Amino acid sequence: MGIVIGGGNIYRGVSNSSSNIDKVTGDHMGMLATLINALALQSALEHDGMVTRLVSAIRMEVIAEPFIRRRSVRHLEKGRIVIFGAGTGNPYFTTDTAAALRAVEIEADVIIKGTRVDGVYDSDPERNPSAFRFPEISYLDVLQKDLKVMDMTAITLCKENGCRSSCST
Numbered sequence: 001m002g003i004v005i006g007g008g009n010i011y012r013g014v015s016n017s018s019s020n021i022d023k024v025t026g027d028h029m030g031m032l033a034t035l036i037n038a039l040a041l042q043s044a045l046e047h048d049g050m051v052t053r054l055v056s057a058i059r060m061e062v063i064a065e066p067f068i069r070r071r072s073v074r075h076l077e078k079g080r081i082v083i084f085g086a087g088t089g090n091p092y093f094t095t096d097t098a099a100a101l102r103a104v105e106i107e108a109d110v111i112i113k114g115t116r117v118d119g120v121y122d123s124d125p126e127r128n129p130s131a132f133r134f135p136e137i138s139y140l141d142v143l144q145k146d147l148k149v150m151d152m153t154a155i156t157l158c159k160e161n162g163c164r165s166s167c168s169t
Helices: 008-017 023-047 069-077 095-106 139-144 152-160
Strands: 002-004 052-056 081-085 136-138 166-168
Touching (some): 002 095, 008 023, 023 052, 023 081, 052 069, 069 081, 069 095, 081 095, 095 152, 136 139
Parallel strands (some): 002 081, 052 081
Antiparallel strands (some): 136 166
């Protein structure tokens, strides 16, 4: 199993405290936040007896292996849980895009996005009690309806690389 972890819970607290942070610096802070969450997840999984490897898109060899596609695939072949930290390693890309990119790179069978809602909706069901839940939806529908299930770069990357063309909830 491969896991791409986000860091918004940490970064949002920082970004709310200062409005003087430029986009690139903020994105770098977000990448570091994902590594903090990845370390916490790794510790929890290993505490429960699971074998993990933490890989990072930015070089931090003291706490994580550098992301090398073939090495990550080999860890997966050996049954290890691979936690992908630091997003893509580049500003302007979300962890949605990192998840799609890593899934394509490791030839994953499926991408599962963990959120607070139980499916894909036409609007935020936490804010709109009348939000419509799609029982099934294609990439094209997500793009045309400008749904916020994942960022458009991630959706397009999946579509262009032959990931499953619809998701059921």
